[in-house]
Amino acid sequence: xxxxxxxxxxxxxxxxxxxxxxxxxxxxxxxxxxxxxxxxxxxxxxxxxxxxxxxxxxxxxxxxxxxxxxxxxxxxxxxxxxxxxxxxxxxxxxxxxxxxxxxxxxxxxxxxxxxxxxxxxxxxxxxxxxxxxxxxxxxxxxxxxxxxxxxxxxxxxxxxxxxxxxxxxxxxxxxxxxxxxxxxxxxxxxxxxxxxxxxxxxxxxxxxxxxxxxxxxxxxxxxxxxxxxxxxxxxxxxxxxxxxxxxxxxxxxxxxxxxxxxxxxxxxxxxxxxxxxxxxxxxxxxxxxxxxxxxxxxxxxxxxxxxxxxxxxxxxxxxxxxxxxxxxxxxxxxxxxxxxxxxxxxxxxxxxxxxxxxxxxxxxxxxxxxxxxxxxxxxxxxxxxxxxxxxxxxxxxxxxxxxxxxxxxxxxxxxxxxxxxxxxxxxxxxxxxxxxxxxxxxxxxxxxxxxxxxxxxxxxxxxxxxxxxxxxxxxxxxxxxxxxxxxxxxxxxxxxxxxxxxxxxxxxxxxxxxxxxxxxxxxxxxxxxxxxxxxxxxxxxxxxxxxxxxxxxxxxxxxxxxxxxxxxxxxxxxxxxxxxxxxxxxxxxxxxxxxxxxxxxxxxxxxxxxxxxxxxxxxxxxxxxxxxxxxxxxxxxxxxxxxxxxxxxxxxxxxxx
Numbered sequence: 001x002x003x004x005x006x007x008x009x010x011x012x013x014x015x016x017x018x019x020x021x022x023x024x025x026x027x028x029x030x031x032x033x034x035x036x037x038x039x040x041x042x043x044x045x046x047x048x049x050x051x052x053x054x055x056x057x058x059x060x061x062x063x064x065x066x067x068x069x070x071x072x073x074x075x076x077x078x079x080x081x082x083x084x085x086x087x088x089x090x091x092x093x094x095x096x097x098x099x100x101x102x103x104x105x106x107x108x109x110x111x112x113x114x115x116x117x118x119x120x121x122x123x124x125x126x127x128x129x130x131x132x133x134x135x136x137x138x139x140x141x142x143x144x145x146x147x148x149x150x151x152x153x154x155x156x157x158x159x160x161x162x163x164x165x166x167x168x169x170x171x172x173x174x175x176x177x178x179x180x181x182x183x184x185x186x187x188x189x190x191x192x193x194x195x196x197x198x199x200x201x202x203x204x205x206x207x208x209x210x211x212x213x214x215x216x217x218x219x220x221x222x223x224x225x226x227x228x229x230x231x232x233x234x235x236x237x238x239x240x241x242x243x244x245x246x247x248x249x250x251x252x253x254x255x256x257x258x259x260x261x262x263x264x265x266x267x268x269x270x271x272x273x274x275x276x277x278x279x280x281x282x283x284x285x286x287x288x289x290x291x292x293x294x295x296x297x298x299x300x301x302x303x304x305x306x307x308x309x310x311x312x313x314x315x316x317x318x319x320x321x322x323x324x325x326x327x328x329x330x331x332x333x334x335x336x337x338x339x340x341x342x343x344x345x346x347x348x349x350x351x352x353x354x355x356x357x358x359x360x361x362x363x364x365x366x367x368x369x370x371x372x373x374x375x376x377x378x379x380x381x382x383x384x385x386x387x388x389x390x391x392x393x394x395x396x397x398x399x400x401x402x403x404x405x406x407x408x409x410x411x412x413x414x415x416x417x418x419x420x421x422x423x424x425x426x427x428x429x430x431x432x433x434x435x436x437x438x439x440x441x442x443x444x445x446x447x448x449x450x451x452x453x454x455x456x457x458x459x460x461x462x463x464x465x466x467x468x469x470x471x472x473x474x475x476x477x478x479x480x481x482x483x484x485x486x487x488x489x490x491x492x493x494x495x496x497x498x499x500x501x502x503x504x505x506x507x508x509x510x511x512x513x514x515x516x517x518x519x520x521x522x523x524x525x526x527x528x529x530x531x532x533x534x535x536x537x538x539x540x541x542x543x544x545x546x547x548x549x550x551x552x553x554x555x556x557x558x559x560x561x562x563x564x565x566x567x568x569x570x571x572x573x574x575x576x577x578x579x580x581x582x583x584x585x586x587x588x589x590x591x592x593x594x595x596x597x598x599x600x601x602x603x604x605x606x607x608x609x610x611x612x613x614x615x616x617x618x619x620x621x622x623x624x625x626x627x628x629x630x631x632x633x634x635x636x637x638x639x640x641x642x643x644x645x646x647x648x649x650x651x652x653x654x655x656x657x
Contacts, residue, residue, distance in 0.1 A: 401441025418467025
């Protein structure tokens with residue numbers, strides 16, 4: 001991006017520093033000045049600066065954007081030109097937006113009785129600094145507004161148009177002849193602007209020869225648009241055409257900026273080419289964008305930079321950069337200005353303050369005063385890391401697999417109320433579905449191990465699982481644990497013990513099992529349980545149905561997102577001082593086989609109350625005809641031997657022997 005020092009002075013009239021100081025300031029704030037030359041402009045000495053503008057700052061591919069940066073750095077007001085009021089015409093423009101998925105906004109208007117002519121000397125001279133040849137006044141004004149505001153536009157000769165003007169994906173046109181006479185072969189599906197008969201331009205890239213503005217042009221249709229930058233980038237690369245317009249529209253331009261840019265061009269055309277507005281102002285803007293409000297801590301720049309940046313100075317810097325800053329109670333709410341699509345997080349605001357305050361003010365000779373900053377690592381990632389450490393200590397090996405699976409596999413492993421999700425343009429056509437359980441990848445890895453005669457396998461994997469429920473796409477972080485035993489009795493109890501040890505080591509102590517209501521087809525229906533903690537379902541545990549390839553295999557899967565929610569509410573104390581002894585008593589009870597022992601234990605806990613119960617555990621169980629006999633051991637606290645015994649007998653309806 002090139003800019004004249006005199007243009008900065010016009011928009012920042014209070015600027016008193018030299019051009020070299022301005023160039024240095026721009027470099028310090030993130031815009032490297034890669035060229036700086038003395039020039040003559042309008043008969044006076046001037047300076048032309050060349051800036052390297054970052055990909056995420058399309059607002060600074062304009063004179064106004066760079067001037068706003070200079071004004072913000074020096075804390076001076078920015079003086080933008082006034083557009084005044086515009087009187088629309090009565091006629092309606094015939095415009096259709098067919099490619100709705102790729103067009104964010106289009107503003108268009110029609111003029112008549114315009115007087116096109118040769119551009120004045122100042123405008124020709126100005127455009128020459130940017131390597132743009134003067135064509136005629138109308139075209140040159142369009143290019144001037146693009147350089148000033150950053151928003152490209154197209155002007156068409158209205159008398160040459162045939163029927164409706166439309167934005168659509170190319171279907172029939174094989175080539176386009178550009179304004180300079182170049183022929184470009186089209187590949188179809190490019191985003192084009194056309195009328196009923198011909199293609200008039202490649203949207204966001206270059207205009208066509210048909211509809212070209214001549215000096216004799218009397219009727220003009222002006223359009224200014226913002227597109228999905230991805231399609232402009234795709235068309236520009238595929239056709240190998242790069243222009244000043246495409247250089248801007250391949251960035252994430254703010255559609256809201258068209259309001260000022262289009263009115264500025266309209267006012268310049270009326271002022272310099274006379275004419276009248278013949279139509280109403282067409283404005284296609286289906287999804288109006290609004291700036292995101294960000295909660296900002298004025299002390300945070302100091303914490304990140306390691307130097308003292310006063311709170312009022314941090315707020316002033318944002319205001320000088322045209323950010324809207326308001327106080328709501330104890331909170332500071334900041335709204336980015338039009339054009340700043342790169343700012344959406346509080347960290348972005350911190351960067352704005354620090355770069356304007358000055359990276360050069362951070363001392364290099366001594367370490368900065370570093371303050372503890374907020375840990376922004378998501379809690380599910382922290383829990384996943386902890387789970388890996390625990391499982392590895394328990395002898396399990398971690399594996400990694402694809403989040404996609406073969407067609408039909410999800411039908412055997414899914415235990416959630418989810419429909420499957422099929423991918424488009426999958427990296428492997430043999431794996432078209434997103435997995436609904438981590439068991440798919442773990443089984444695949446087990447089969448690889450079995451080829452190498454590895455019989456005892458203990459593996460786990462963390463990753464996303466996906467599905468669709470009630471028309472909405474779902475996903476969560478999951479942890480799958482797989483054990484292939486060696487055909488020994490009691491492996492299920494051993495596996496459950498490992499799972500319970502794992503859960504307790506990550507902080508979950510209230511664990512219970514219930515018969516699963518949604519058994520996956522891969523599971524043995526008589527050995528399939530839902531795992532709960534704090535009355536919330538956190539996962540499933542089951543023994544796999546035996547087949548020719550696998551026997552005596554067990555699997556458990558946990559919803560990490562759900563576990564995080566429970567752990568947030570759990571207060572685990574590493575040590576508790578007991579000022580009296582615990583009274584431990586046993587009770588034998590019998591339940592029907594279909595009864596759930598954990599529901600019974602919950603009722604006991606509620607009866608005794610948390611004030612008096614230290615722990616309650618099942619220490620033995622065995623079948624008795626149609627029932628199961630359990631031995632329950634309860635440890636009482638805050639009670640004497642006599643009181644504990646009374647509570648125990650009453651709770652379990654027992655008689656003293």
